[in-house]
Amino acid sequence: MGKRNLYLKTTPVAEALEIYMEAVKEAVKPEHEVIPVTEALNRVTSRAVYAKYCSPLYNSAAMDGIAVVARRTEGASEFHPVELVLGEDYKIVDTGDPIKDPYDAVIMAEDLLETDCEGRVRIIAPAAPWQHIRPIGEDIVAGEMILPGHHCIRPIDVGVLLSAGIVEIEVVKMPQVAVFPTGTEMIEPGTEPKEGDIIESNSRMFENMIRSQGAQAVRFAPLADNYDIIRDAVKSAAEKFDMVLINAGSSAGTEDYTVHVLRELGEVLIHGVAIKPGKPVILAIVNNRPVIGLPGYPVSAFISFENFVTPVLDFLGQRVGKKNKTVEAVISKRLVSSLKHKEYVRVKVGCVGDKIVAAPLARGAGAAMSLVRADGFCVIEQNSEGCEAGETVQVELYRDLEEIRNTAVIIGSHDLILDVIADLMPDRYPGMHVSSTHVGSMGGLMALRRGEAHLAPVHLLDEETGSYNISYIRKLFREPVALIKGVGRVQGIMVKKGNPLQIGGIEDLKGIRFVNRQKGAGTRLLFDYKLRLLGIAPEEIKGYDREASTHMAVAALVDSDSADAGMGIRSAATAMQLDFIPVGEEEYDFAVPVRYLELPFIKAFIEILKCSEFHEKLVELGGYTWEHAGEVVYCG
């Protein structure tokens, strides 16, 4: 079976981190460097900075006006104005001008009465000594501490440092991190992929995560799965860089060399952590530098980076780690977790009514898109078996809560128009967003009923009346719920270009490789209905139990010849250039509790359904009608 590291130890996360950070702190001392203040934005001071000059540098006018000797203005009043003579009694000053002996007060220009005579002004109130004068050092006194050590420099700090005469500053050296992707199957982005190729993208994510943390990243081209190549690269990098990341080869596959290389070159402190996803992480020290092997799946890579690389970078850069904001949210679905590991479940978060709701997303470690879609993580501790729907959980947010509050939460059936709306929303209504989760029509209505969504997109055929959606809403809700009319769309069978198997309708699906939609999807209900009409049993359809969760996922399986046919909407077939055999037309609408209709982002949503830009997109996608789009039908 080749060289496999079958049995990884799984150290608990906190313990692994403690062991490793102790080793890192022993091996490395953070370094400093002196740089110009003008280039110091976002750098961290390595020690306190003290002012060289005072600011202001001298007693100076705080206002535009005239400098006077306070004593000579005594007695001035409305009845007895005092007249002052330029050069004798006063001097014209602008804000910031030095005030020198004998002058010891400033009178504002607005408080002067002009006289007929040039060079003479009258005042009707005396000036108090030192009024409107900024004394030397009022703002900054030479020798005073301006910034403490360990301070991350902001724009205002740059201004004040320069004012105080500081032009160079000692800061913590920016850590330099080498990033090595590995894998013979990896190809560079921009290359046309062949079967078996994987586009190397993790290292680019790391590179940018490193930059976001104030460090520098040097990303190398992918290394082949070859022990000697990997060893030589890591050995040389551990001499030149402050930290080295290797991705992947950290697991137990036949070609996972990383751990062996690191054992040869230095010390492996941890291999395998009780974290999911992210388990096969390697924490090592080579040549007194931290070297970390990260798993290959994008989500595992991201989570193990956040858990182990981030703390090391914080230490090297002497930054206080910014923690993600944690909020309490109601979880919308039961989550089962194993006691074997701490689990990070990606969630979408929405504010519905006064509840913050967290809806779990796909849990696969390969689902990078779920990281893009997620608003945060629900962390299930190692000693917990999970939580029930409706329980309160802690969510680490990495999206702004304010943005989440301005987001229409859409849970239900999937359609490509949801992407179009998601794109139009922030463009036409800055700051407003939609977030959609695809759980099928029935799943959407259930979420709406539990108060976890604002809108549920549905296309549910009532077999008795032949009408769509309204009867389901009437049956399910006690509170008043309306239907925002969406689009009419054509459902049908997607087959490969040219329809090689000559499929003419559902009756021809027996014996071929079919892929179905998940339970509760309107498309699956329609398929079941049609099967019943034709008297075909599900068992007769090969692949009836093989499920995909969106129209596009079904289209992709057909396109790649992994299946011969699947049910879906025309726009998905068009997008993937598949042939399409129409089966029926249906109404795809949005159920909405009446009390949400006045929310600004729901109003915006309705306006978008009505706007011509949206209708133009529908023409592009193909297979839609929209004569009633945006109309509100009360289902009372």
Add this chain to the structure above:
Amino acid sequence: MGKRNLYLKTTPVAEALEIYMEAVKEAVKPEHEVIPVTEALNRVTSRAVYAKYCSPLYNSAAMDGIAVVARRTEGASEFHPVELVLGEDYKIVDTGDPIKDPYDAVIMAEDLLETDCEGRVRIIAPAAPWQHIRPIGEDIVAGEMILPGHHCIRPIDVGVLLSAGIVEIEVVKMPQVAVFPTGTEMIEPGTEPKEGDIIESNSRMFENMIRSQGAQAVRFAPLADNYDIIRDAVKSAAEKFDMVLINAGSSAGTEDYTVHVLRELGEVLIHGVAIKPGKPVILAIVNNRPVIGLPGYPVSAFISFENFVTPVLDFLGQRVGKKNKTVEAVISKRLVSSLKHKEYVRVKVGCVGDKIVAAPLARGAGAAMSLVRADGFCVIEQNSEGCEAGETVQVELYRDLEEIRNTAVIIGSHDLILDVIADLMPDRYPGMHVSSTHVGSMGGLMALRRGEAHLAPVHLLDEETGSYNISYIRKLFREPVALIKGVGRVQGIMVKKGNPLQIGGIEDLKGIRFVNRQKGAGTRLLFDYKLRLLGIAPEEIKGYDREASTHMAVAALVDSDSADAGMGIRSAATAMQLDFIPVGEEEYDFAVPVRYLELPFIKAFIEILKCSEFHEKLVELGGYTWEHAGEVVYCG
């Protein structure tokens, strides 16, 4: 009186911004550009991005193990293991390897039983069709929207874009902003300043504020106060840049040319806004580009930038403005404001007990250090006359609330050791801070009593007992308050180097130019006590009413010959290289309610008082003793 624009109109902030943004939106259309995805971090998508490839690109193994034909594994159980033959029944696969016909399932390496025979394995459970296989497009489907428009690109987005075959992306063009400092009195940082010179630093603050908002800044050398020079520079910049900032010359001084230049070159929409500080702002359009004149005082410059430049940059860069977080806080001091303007009062914010307390800082527009020290702004609306101490106010935070919660709030008497402690704290105790406000000993005890501080540094002599601090605490508090012993320090008279006026003691201060400390300061109380002992009346001291609020501020006035003498501590005299005539020794301690003694940052504070690094700093500063530093004395 020269060319003054005496009477600025003062348009309310919201109205001014609305008028200007409307003009900007009419004049400018945000531009786009195509850049490599690998350089797109923090850029904003100008339109939705759709996937080019699926991910995974093919059905692939989700686990390390073997690929099998599910049908051939049927019936396997512990009692009837099924033996599989390499090449015939199975193929070894690592995670990510393509799974091709006839294989339709993967069995994990962990679930295989080895046999004696190479190339044969045994299984004890059947494989379900499609198990451990990631179907093509499971993560990303070609044609699917990956990112909407108006999305700020994060590290994870870069990874997913590349995985989906996107290597170039259309983003909003980064706005290019020209920054022109003006003023003949301006000198560049690094030049030795002479009287009348001002170190030009605002433009460097702007430059970094612009960068922090994702735009590019080009900063020019200061322009002389000359109409033609300013006109030519602005005219040419308005052709090459997306936006132009001019600082300052926006006010009504004799040499404020900016508004005249802008009237000649384009249209001035607003001159003067009802905002404090920041009133004399100029909002103009030249050659269809936004051109803004900003006031010269650093705080005015900062506030008018945030109010007017930031929204324009957000529009040009198509970003949704990040608002500062707003919290409710109790204001610790009465704030009076005029109905004439919206006022921004800088505050320090502390969490004391369960209260968030906001303490107003210096309100002068020139006090740039107050911006460095501030944690946020308390905004007093134009239609409000201010607020009373203890009232709840809204504070716009620009420091992290979490950091504020880990901060020891110190209000009271000033000493240079507070800076030293502020520097040592985050170094020895990462994430912990001290924040200190200087209001004198009595002011500190009052703040402690109102629950607005954790610690009050005090040096209050009880004239009856001759002892320090304890009797004041006993008198003032009902709850148990302890004293953390600080340092002994020498108070005395600071005079110019060489003591030219031959001052030998307080009796020699009559007739010379004295500068006093503010009321309530322990140093002032000591001075009053000494005056009384000597039978000298305050009126006999010239400058008894001239106040400075820190030891260092007094030292700076003496050093610059603005005063002949002032009272203060030896370390301040040493820092400014002044001569020092000792007057007495005193005890500088920290009053603390007993219930705070267990807080982690108070414990850390006590440890710092005891540590040798701190004592070494005291030696450097000079004039301190520390035999009891860090001891806790209960004043019950």
